[in-house]
Amino acid sequence: MRSKPETQSHTAATEPLSSTSMDPIFPLLRILPFGFLRPPKLRLKLPTLTLPSPMTVYALVLLTYFMVVSGIVYDVIVEPPGIGSTQDRATGSVRPVVFLPGRVNGQYIVEGLSSGFMFVLGGVGVVLMDLALDRNRAKSVKVSYATAGIASVVIAYVMSMLFIRIKIPAYLR
Amino acid sequence: MVGKAEPVNGSVKSGSNQSIPAAMQSPLKKSDLIPNLSLKTLKLKTKQQELLIRVSILCLVYVLAFITRLFSVLRYESMIHEFDPYFNYRTTLFLTEKGFYEFWNWFDSESWYPLGRIIGGTLYPGLMVTAAIIYWLLRFLRFAIHIREVCVLTAPFFASNTTLVAYFFGKEVWDSGAGLVAAALIAICPGYISRSVAGSYDNEGVAIFALLLTFYLFVKAVNTGSLAWALASAFGYFYMVSAWGGYVFIINLIPLYVLVLLITGRYSMRLYVAYNSMYVLGMLLAMQIRFVGFQHVQSGEHMAAMGVFFLLQVFFFLDWVKHLLSDTKLFQAFLRITVTTAIAVGAIALGVGTASGYISPWTGRFYSLLDPTYAKDHIPIIASVSEHQPTAWSSFMFDFHILLFLFPAGLYFCFKRLSDATIFIVMYGLTSIYFAGVMVRLILVATPAVCLISAIAVSATIKNLTLVARAKNKVTQTGFVRGSSSLKGSSKASLDQSQPFQRNGAIALLLGAFYLLSKYATHCTWVTSEAYSSPSIVLAARGAHGNRVIFDDYREAYFWLRKNTPPDAKVMSWWDYGYQITAMGNRTVIVDNNTWNNTHIATVGRAMSSYENEAYEIMRSLDVDYVLVVFGGVTGYSSDDINKFLWMVRIGGGVFPVIKEPDYLVNGEYRVDKGAAPKMLNCLMYKLSYYRFGELTTEYGKPPGYDRARGVEIGNKDIKLEYLEEAFTTSNWIVRIYKVKPPNNRCPYAGNDVPYLPWVPTVLRYHFQAMFHG
Numbered sequence: 001m002r003s004k005p006e007t008q009s010h011t012a013a014t015e016p017l018s019s020t021s022m023d024p025i026f027p028l029l030r031i032l033p034f035g036f037l038r039p040p041k042l043r044l045k046l047p048t049l050t051l052p053s054p055m056t057v058y059a060l061v062l063l064t065y066f067m068v069v070s071g072i073v074y075d076v077i078v079e080p081p082g083i084g085s086t087q088d089r090a091t092g093s094v095r096p097v098v099f100l101p102g103r104v105n106g107q108y109i110v111e112g113l114s115s116g117f118m119f120v121l122g123g124v125g126v127v128l129m130d131l132a133l134d135r136n137r138a139k140s141v142k143v144s145y146a147t148a149g150i151a152s153v154v155i156a157y158v159m160s161m162l163f164i165r166i167k168i169p170a171y172l173r
Numbered sequence: 174m175v176g177k178a179e180p181v182n183g184s185v186k187s188g189s190n191q192s193i194p195a196a197m198q199s200p201l202k203k204s205d206l207i208p209n210l211s212l213k214t215l216k217l218k219t220k221q222q223e224l225l226i227r228v229s230i231l232c233l234v235y236v237l238a239f240i241t242r243l244f245s246v247l248r249y250e251s252m253i254h255e256f257d258p259y260f261n262y263r264t265t266l267f268l269t270e271k272g273f274y275e276f277w278n279w280f281d282s283e284s285w286y287p288l289g290r291i292i293g294g295t296l297y298p299g300l301m302v303t304a305a306i307i308y309w310l311l312r313f314l315r316f317a318i319h320i321r322e323v324c325v326l327t328a329p330f331f332a333s334n335t336t337l338v339a340y341f342f343g344k345e346v347w348d349s350g351a352g353l354v355a356a357a358l359i360a361i362c363p364g365y366i367s368r369s370v371a372g373s374y375d376n377e378g379v380a381i382f383a384l385l386l387t388f389y390l391f392v393k394a395v396n397t398g399s400l401a402w403a404l405a406s407a408f409g410y411f412y413m414v415s416a417w418g419g420y421v422f423i424i425n426l427i428p429l430y431v432l433v434l435l436i437t438g439r440y441s442m443r444l445y446v447a448y449n450s451m452y453v454l455g456m457l458l459a460m461q462i463r464f465v466g467f468q469h470v471q472s473g474e475h476m477a478a479m480g481v482f483f484l485l486q487v488f489f490f491l492d493w494v495k496h497l498l499s500d501t502k503l504f505q506a507f508l509r510i511t512v513t514t515a516i517a518v519g520a521i522a523l524g525v526g527t528a529s530g531y532i533s534p535w536t537g538r539f540y541s542l543l544d545p546t547y548a549k550d551h552i553p554i555i556a557s558v559s560e561h562q563p564t565a566w567s568s569f570m571f572d573f574h575i576l577l578f579l580f581p582a583g584l585y586f587c588f589k590r591l592s593d594a595t596i597f598i599v600m601y602g603l604t605s606i607y608f609a610g611v612m613v614r615l616i617l618v619a620t621p622a623v624c625l626i627s628a629i630a631v632s633a634t635i636k637n638l639t640l641v642a643r644a645k646n647k648v649t650q651t652g653f654v655r656g657s658s659s660l661k662g663s664s665k666a667s668l669d670q671s672q673p674f675q676r677n678g679a680i681a682l683l684l685g686a687f688y689l690l691s692k693y694a695t696h697c698t699w700v701t702s703e704a705y706s707s708p709s710i711v712l713a714a715r716g717a718h719g720n721r722v723i724f725d726d727y728r729e730a731y732f733w734l735r736k737n738t739p740p741d742a743k744v745m746s747w748w749d750y751g752y753q754i755t756a757m758g759n760r761t762v763i764v765d766n767n768t769w770n771n772t773h774i775a776t777v778g779r780a781m782s783s784y785e786n787e788a789y790e791i792m793r794s795l796d797v798d799y800v801l802v803v804f805g806g807v808t809g810y811s812s813d814d815i816n817k818f819l820w821m822v823r824i825g826g827g828v829f830p831v832i833k834e835p836d837y838l839v840n841g842e843y844r845v846d847k848g849a850a851p852k853m854l855n856c857l858m859y860k861l862s863y864y865r866f867g868e869l870t871t872e873y874g875k876p877p878g879y880d881r882a883r884g885v886e887i888g889n890k891d892i893k894l895e896y897l898e899e900a901f902t903t904s905n906w907i908v909r910i911y912k913v914k915p916p917n918n919r920c921p922y923a924g925n926d927v928p929y930l931p932w933v934p935t936v937l938r939y940h941f942q943a944m945f946h947g
Contacts, residue, residue, distance in 0.1 A: 023506075023510070051436070051437060051438075054588040054589075054591055055588065057588065058584065058585060058588045061581075061584060061588075061599075061603060062581055062584075064603070064607075065580070065581055065584075065603075065606065068606055068607055068609075068610040069566060069569055069577065069606075069610070070566060071563070071564060071565045071566045071569075071610070072610070073545050073563040073564070073610045073611050074562075074563040074564060074565050074610075076545065076546070076563075077545050077546060077549060077563050078562075078563065104565075104567050104568055104571055104704075105562060105564065105565050105567070105568045105613055106565055106567075107565035107566055107567060111566070112565065112566045115566040115567075115570070116566060119577045119578060119581075120581060122575075122577070122578030123577075123578050123579070123580065123581025123582045123585075124581070125578075126578065126579065126581075126582035126585075126630060126634060127581070127582055127585045129634065129682070130582070130585070130586070130633070130634060130637065133637045133638070133641060134637065146678070150682070150685075153578070153685075156578060157575070157578070157689065160570065160577075163570075164567065164570050164571075167567050168567070170703075171699075172695070172696070172699055
């Protein structure tokens with residue numbers, strides 16, 4: 001209901017002043033500054049606000065979901081390193097550690113992002129499977145959607161299980 | 174009626190159903206009656222079959238939700254867990270013993286000595302009243318159950334009720350299949366179990382039920398536009414306000430939802446009726462709770478609801494004017510003026526209210542949800558609670574498992590089929606997932622939304638797959654009857670060509686889906702059993718031979734306090750243990766978990782971090798008789814007071830600048846061994862934790878005084894206490910109690926250059942001294 005008055009108010013403004021205007025201040029403004037000032041002729045157009053389509057909103061939502069589930073708030077507040085490092089006792093060389101060990105509620109930045117990516121991949125896989133089943137598309141497109149969807153879900157699930165097993169060694173034992 | 178069975182049932186069922194009337198019409202002899210009756214009663218109509226399946230699934234889910242929460246009751250005993258539930262238990266006990274009016278007007282002088290606490294006006298009574306009602310109902314039916322058993326089992330009972338509400342909610346948003354899946358998912362979801370396990374007698378156990386009930390009733394009201402459902406949702410909101418401080422989420426989400434509906438052009442009379450009734454009646458009912466009071470008109474957190482309320486009136490007014498006016502140009506002008514005036518008036522009112530102080534700003538607890546960095550810099554007490562930490566990915570994975578994949582898929586289905594109800598569930602899901610990312614504790618609030626949306630994904634996907642899998646039966650039947658009335662004739666023809674491949678693929682995918690769901694069930698049960706069923710007051714560990722060793726030190730210490738100290742003794746400890754000491758030890762405490770007075774807690778923190786003589790001054794001014802510390806050095810228990818010590822320093826230093834955190838650190842590192850800071854080695858907390866510990870050998874092959882929780886040998890082994898003496902140490906040294914010695918007969922304020930002020934109360938005298946000392 002908001003978008004329509006914006007466009008129509010613009011068309012109403014360009015019409016001559018003889019139209020019935022309920023604005024009480026407008027006649028005063030006509031006399032006082034604009035009696036001797038001449039406003040320039042600009043060719044401005046008010047931007048028309050239209051609501052985005054549901055799928056655009058869905059894409060934005062997916063992006064937000066990816067960021068939240070990767071633990072971006074944790075990254076901003078606790079400021080962990082991108083990747084941890086540990087020193088090898090025998091050789092003294094510094095080895096990178098991807099998964100923060102020992103705690104459930106702790107992460108490095110990269111491990112958070114990669115896990116978040118896996119979750120979104122799994123979700124997108126289920127969406128692709130639905131796209132393959134529902135629409136009346138070309139058969140080859142449906143088959144490719146279906147295989148992509150199934151592959152995404154399988155990869156996402158396997159990788160997520162792998163990640164959680166690395167992070168929590170005592171998982172499911 | 175039977176012949177027109179729905180197509181999904183296929184041909185088989187309709188064939189057998191049609192055979193029955195033929196059998197019934199033949200003349201029956203008496204001997205034929207009994208087998209025919211049993212045959213008839215077994216063959217139900219389709220609708221009855223579906224009803225039977227649904228009811229049996231719901232019953233099984235109800236029982237499942239209850240029994241999966243009983244791990245700790247079976248492993249240990251039926252007792253209350255953690256810290257907060259002990260306060261709730263104590264107040265419930267008071268309520269059942271003394272009655273409602275005593276409870277509502279209760280002033281407790283046993284906590285926050287010497288300030289006391291107005292319990293009647295500073296708690297959310299919903300949980301206690303619910304448990305008391307259940308208790309009185311059972312006693313009315315002559316079941317003589319102790320109130321503790323009712324308290325322990327309240328949370329699982331309400332979790333089962335939540336599954337029922339989730340079923341109805343799912344039915345409202347999508348269809349009954351999604352409702353059933355939602356009920357099943359929420360019954361075992363670890364995010365919900367973590368706060369509603371048996372023994373966890375806390376507000377959230379009841380509040381999540383109230384939250385989901387309020388949302389369900391409101392969505393039903395918006396869908397039907399009926400006044401009855403709207404008023405019911407107001408009563409659901411009242412129950413939520415009485416149960417938990419998280420009701421602020423409801424009173425902000427629902428106006429946000431109404432705003433989104435208005436923006437997307439879904440204004441309707443149903444929405445108007447639903448929101449107005451719910452808001453007005455809900456606000457009036459919420460004011461009946463003393464703790465909430467007039468916050469609905471005075472607090473900044475509740476202003477969004479009021480703003481949307483007025484905006485809805487503006488919308489209705491404009492609709493009415495549009496209906497009256499015939500001139501559209503006139504109406505457009507009128508619309509512009511009204512909208513600008515309304516927004517201007519609203520902004521001015523908000524500005525005046527905030528500037529004059531009538532509308533209070535957002536409180537720190539809720540403001541830190543919008544700006545997560547706020548608590549870290551400004552309010553160390555909020556930042557110190559481990560549940561308030563932001564969430565890492567592994568916490569999400571632990572609490573949700575495959576629901577994290579199904580959540581975006583469910584959002585996709587909701588966006589495909591937008592309606593008033595799906596918009597609501599999408600908004601609930603998104604806002605709650607964001608808040609769950611900010612604070613670990615709020616994963617609980619996100620759980621119903623995630624379960625519902627995932628249920629939509631599961632239900633829609635499985636429905637599609639079963640349609641494809643069953644398509645073969647339909648094609649063979651319609652092939653005989655020349656089914657031109659079947660819906661997608663052309664696609665069925667193309668289906669015919671690759672028939673076995675598609676059908677097998679669909680069956681394989683169905684098996685895959687069931688495999689994933691079974692892994693979810695395994696994961697949930699494992700997590701419940703391993704991670705979320707520990708009572709926290711009783712610790713368990715694996716002994717040397719794999720046997721289970723139980724540490725019951727906390728209850729041992731509280732029972733000792735109860736039996737061996739004078740009834741008016743005052744106990745000083747860190748605020749974590751306050752509720753337990755008052756509930757089980759039955760003694761007055763200085764600070765407890767309510768943490769309503771930061772200065773009082775900072776005083777205790779300052780006492781714990783000072784040298785013994787300064788701490789003695791503070792303890793004398795607070796009339797402390799006993800000091801209780803928790804020490805994990807012998808058992809390796811890592812949640813002891815030495816590990817929490819830096820928080821005591823920070824909170825104490827926040828109010829009294831004489832306590833500086835760098836004094837206790839060495840190069841920014843917190844140590845207790847020989848290289849520790851000298852102030853650390855001589856402060857009261859260190860002395861009380863490690864008194865006589867230097868003589869104890871804790872581990873084979875390590876020197877005496879080896880702290881197993883920190884993994885180092887302590888620095889100062891030769892500790893002498895001048896103003897305190899050891900009263901009791903539990904069998905595993907976890908809880909240590911010290912008695913404060915009375916002052917000497919001469920020189921009561923030795924080492925102090927402030928004149929003696931006898932007419933000033935002791936606490937104020939202490940604060941004056943603090944000011945003079947700087």
